[in-house]
Amino acid sequence: MKKRILLTVLIVTAMAVSGAFAAEQVEAVKKTEALTSSLTSIVTSEMKQTTAYQDLSAQDAKALIDNHENVVIIDVSTRYAEGHVPGAVNHPISDGALDAAIPTLDKDKMYLVYCHGDQPAIAAATKLTEAGFQYVYRLKGNYQAWVDAGYAVEK
Numbered sequence: 241m242k243k244r245i246l247l248t249v250l251i252v253t254a255m256a257v258s259g260a261f262a263a264e265q266v267e268a269v270k271k272t273e274a275l276t277s278s279l280t281s282i283v284t285s286e287m288k289q290t291t292a293y294q295d296l297s298a299q300d301a302k303a304l305i306d307n308h309e310n311v312v313i314i315d316v317s318t319r320y321a322e323g324h325v326p327g328a329v330n331h332p333i334s335d336g337a338l339d340a341a342i343p344t345l346d347k348d349k350m351y352l353v354y355c356h357g358d359q360p361a362i363a364a365a366t367k368l369t370e371a372g373f374q375y376v377y378r379l380k381g382n383y384q385a386w387v388d389a390g391y392a393v394e395k
Contacts, residue, residue, distance in 0.1 A: 297381070298388070354383055
């Protein structure tokens with residue numbers, strides 16, 4: 241009888257200890273999940289801050305082009321033949337040409353993006369930053385700002 245009582249006490253004690261241990265494990269998992277979520281938010285926030293494109297005035301865009309040999313100028317409009325910034329390549333965003341070109345572009349270069357309207361240029365600059373390009377600039381005011389500043393154009 242004493243053996244049964246002793247065995248029962250041991251079993252109940254073991255169950256209590258394992259229950260407490262399981263509760264501690266659950267609490268540790270909850271804390272780990274909360275910490276992981278916080279760190280993910282911080283990293284995501286930092287990535288967004290470092291991958292955003294920058295708007296440049298026509299004057300600043302001209303200075304960028306003049307002072308850096310590795311700037312690639314991308315006209316994302318369908319009106320390239322009507323006039324474009326000298327040296328620009330044409331990858332229209334509307335027909336998927338920019339999407340097709342992105343995998344072939346060198347991520348170590350600087351990119352100046354413009355169009356004849358804000359929305360396509362913003363969309364193009366955003367696509368480049370989302371693809372992992374770090375040095376992306378958008379010509380604020382687009383092609384018209386370049387022309388209004390009196391800078392040369394090619395046709």
